Amino acid sequence: MSALGDFARAYAAHAGLPEPEIGFEAELAARQAPLPLWARLSAGPCALAARWLAPLVFLGRPARFDDLEPANKDALLARLQFARAPLLRGAFLLIKIPVLGACYASRRKGA
Amino acid sequence: MKPDFDFVVAGTGAGGAAAAARLAEGGARVAVLEPGPRATPQPDGTRAVALYYANAGLTAGFGNGLFPVAVGRTVGGTTTINSGTCLRPPIDAVARWERTIPGFDAAAFRADVEDVWRTLRVKxxxxxxxxxxxxxxxxxxxxxxxxxxxxxxxxEDGCAGDGRCCFVCPSGAKATAASAFLEPALKTGNVELKAGWRLVEAIPARRGGLAGARVAGPNGERRTLGARGVILACGSLATPYFLRRIGASAGDGLTIHxxxxxxxxxxxxxxxxxxxxxxxxxxxxxxxxxxxxxxxxxxxxxxxxxxxxxxxxxxxxxxxxxxxxxxxxxRDAGRGSVLHPVGADMPFIRYTLxxxxxxxxxxxxxxxxxxxxxxxxxxxxxxxxxxxxxxxxxxxxxxxxxxxxxxxxLQLMGFHPLGTAGLGRVVGSDLAAAPGVYVCDGSVVPESLGVNPQVTIYAFALGLARRLLGGRA
The missing domain is CATH 3.30.410 (Cholesterol Oxidase; domain 2)
Structure with a gap:
């Protein structure tokens, strides 16, 4: 179980999205394979920080992302998405590319 | 010493492919380097981005915001993953170049624009x-x-409206640098496409001798190719790396639209x-x-x-x-710069909106x-x-x-990096950066255009090829 996989599962559960047919780990691995090495290496630590550290930093809550109430999960994701610091938004993008790809893999053409 | 080729062209985007094609049609023997793969249509756009965009689509500038920049890294360069839109360069810009850049021939440039228009079958x-x-x-x-x-x-010619132009046209109807210029040129027998090969260093000519290109193959093999000229067409984000290695002051003046x-x-x-x-x-x-x-x-x-x-x-x-x-x-007034602390493939982009x-x-x-x-x-x-x-x-x-x-x-993106080796600043009107080393891609566009730049870049390439052939093309 990877840090990215754990975050993807928690994200999907919050957004009400199903697990990909081939499972999160396989889907994420396939999506990360063509990315540059630096992006692959960075995604795990970024996901770890988003899941464990971000609730404390942005919401003042020493809790895992998974354990937050739905409204707080949305608030935390919004803080990351709406971050004005380019590096922070860039780091969140490194998680979003594989995770959102995997989470929305079964939802094509608005179906 | 006999040259390996008449010209070595690094890059197969609008600049590289068009220059190579016209040089080959004029009888020159041309080696074309392209580090990216040949693109094939992908059912999933995210996969097309990962395979055919530079740095898997993760190229970005930093400054007073986050500025992702989309550029292609595939045969045909960014034209393979663009929308196919064609707009002529702004009249005011061309007039300004004629006024301010010694030797810039606006009439010839406009004729090249129309030549491009016909070749791309614009409709x-x-x-x-x-x-x-x-x-x-x-x-x-x-x-x-x-x-x-x-x-x-x-x-385009025969567009089926598949709606996926930026992720490799599924029907192949979009005219790209590869389909409109490179593929026909390959049929002349004068072009050798070295897919998977990348430029390591351009070597200017000395005392009227040959220029050269140090190149690396897909398996790490290295060669030096001698040629009458080396044409840098690696795009606005990579070309400055090679120019700085030969002492040119490139990398500033970046515009991104x-x-x-x-x-x-x-x-x-x-x-x-x-x-x-x-x-x-x-x-x-x-x-x-x-x-x-x-x-x-x-x-x-x-x-x-x-x-x-x-x-x-x-x-x-x-x-x-x-x-x-x-x-x-x-059409941006803001400017940026590009540096390469770890090589041509990983540009560090600064940009201020x-x-x-x-x-x-x-x-x-x-x-x-x-x-x-x-x-x-x-x-x-x-x-x-x-x-x-x-x-x-x-x-x-x-x-x-x-x-x-x-x-x-802002949730924005830059689609047209231009100007990092601007005409009149880094290269002259002959697009020469050093003896035997020429530049022909978006980097030579002297200012932000405010229009999709592929036609402009193609036109610069046709002009360069004509000059290098001595007016024969």
């Missing part, structure tokens, strides 16, 4: 092939009494992925540095481009069949949002990373605090 998008996003925007503009919107000209798009949700079905996504456009009549152009990404790309997260994002994705989007770009460009960006989003609301949209989503980015009425749009918008909040 206007027929109304029935335009995506519904464009039709809805045109409807809104008409209701607002805004005139000037028109269908765009595109490089900051661009963004507004999403709009309708009750009616839009299915914006059908038809040509960039089918229509218009110039802001009161702010001519602001150009509007169609923009719609297929559903698999949408989660990454919509500036929302969590359940708000999911709500938009669930309704994506009812979502339209339309974009705009700014100028205040006046920020004002044009907010004007652009206001215009598109107003038009979509007039067309009947239930709500619009502004390209802003802030919680109040969803707007439901024209009154709310007018009441929005536009002055509070910061560059760091």
């Amino acid at each position: 206007t998008v027929p109304a029935e092939r335009a995506g519904a996003s464009t039709q809805l925007l045109f409807r809104g503009l008409e209701r607002l009494g805004v005139s000037g919107a028109h269908y765009l000209d595109r490089a 900051p661009a963004a798009k507004v999403f709009a949700r309708f009750d009616e079905t839009v299915e914006g992925w059908r038809g040509v996504p960039q089918a229509g456009g218009f110039l802001d009549p009161e702010a001519p540095r602001l150009r509007f152009e169609g923009a719609f990404v297929p559903p698999e790309m949408a989660p990454l481009t919509i500036p929302l997260e969590g359940r708000r994002l999911r709500a938009w994705i669930e309704a994506y069949a009812n979502v339209a989007s339309f974009g705009f770009l700014v 100028a205040d006046e460009d920020l004002r044009l960006m907010t004007r652009g989003m206001r215009t598109v949002a107003r038009a979509y609301l007039a067309a009947g949209a239930r709500k619009v989503l502004l390209p802003l990373n802030r919680p109040d980015n969803e707007i439901e009425t024209p009154r709310a749009l007018d009441a929005f605090d536009w002055e509070s918008v910061r560059a760091a909040e």
Whole structure:
């Protein structure tokens, strides 16, 4: 179980999205394979920080992302998405590319 | 010493492919280096980005915001993953180059532009092939009494309206640097395409001798190719790396055409992925540095481009069949620079969005949002990373605090990096950077154009090839 996989599962559960047919780990691995090495290496630590550290930093809550109430999960994701610091938004993008790809893999053409 | 080739061309985008093709047609023997793979259509846009965009689509500039920049790394360069839109270079820009750049021949350049137009078989998008996003925007503009919107000209022959131009055209109908220039040139027998090979270093000619190119193959093998000339066509983000290695002062003056798009949700079905996504456009009549152009990404790309997260994002994705989007770009006054601390493939981009460009960006989003609301949209989503980015009425749009918008909040992208080896600054009107070393890509464009630049770059390439052939082509 990877840090990215754990975050993807928690994200999907919050957004009400199903697990990909081939499972999160396989889907994420396939999506990360063509990315540059630096992006692959960075995604795990970024996901770890988003899941464990971000609730404390942005919401003042020493809790895992998974354990937050739905409204707080949305608030935390919004803080990351709406971050004005380019590096922070860039780091969140490194998680979003594989995770959102995997989470929305079964939802094509608005179906 | 006998040269291995007459010319070595690094890069197969608009500049490299067109120069190589015309040199080959003129009888020159040309080696063409392309580090990226040949592109094949992908059913999933995210995979096309990962395979055929430079750094898997992760190229970005940093400054007073985050500025992703989309460039291709495949045979055909960025033309393989662009919208195919063709616009001639602005008249005022060409006139300025003629006035200020010694030796620039505007008449010859304009003739080259028309040559490009014919070669790319440019034609206007027929109304029935335009995506519904464009039709809805045109409807809104008409209701607002805004005139000037028109269908765009595109490089294509037999477009089926698959809606995936930026992710490798599924039908192959889009005319790219590869299909319009490189493939025909390969048939002359004068071009050797070295796919998987990349330039390591350009070597200027000394005392009237040969120039050269140190190159590396896909398996790490190294060779030095001697040639009459080496043409750098690696794009605005990579070419400065090679220029600095030969002592040229390149890398500054970067413009990117900051661009963004507004999403709009309708009750009616839009299915914006059908038809040509960039089918229509218009110039802001009161702010001519602001150009509007169609923009719609297929559903698999949408989660990454919509500036929302969590359940708000999911709500938009669930309704994506009812979502339209339309974009705009700014002829930027802001400038950036590119450095290469770890090599040509990993540019470090600095870019500052100028205040006046920020004002044009907010004007652009206001215009598109107003038009979509007039067309009947239930709500619009502004390209802003802030919680109040969803707007439901024209009154709310007018009441929005536009002055509070910061560059760091914009959800934007740069699609046309230009100017890092600008004509008149780094290279002369003959596009020479050093004896036997020439530059021919977006980097030589001296200023922000405000139009999709492929026609301009192709035209520079045809002019270079003609000069190198001594006027024979």
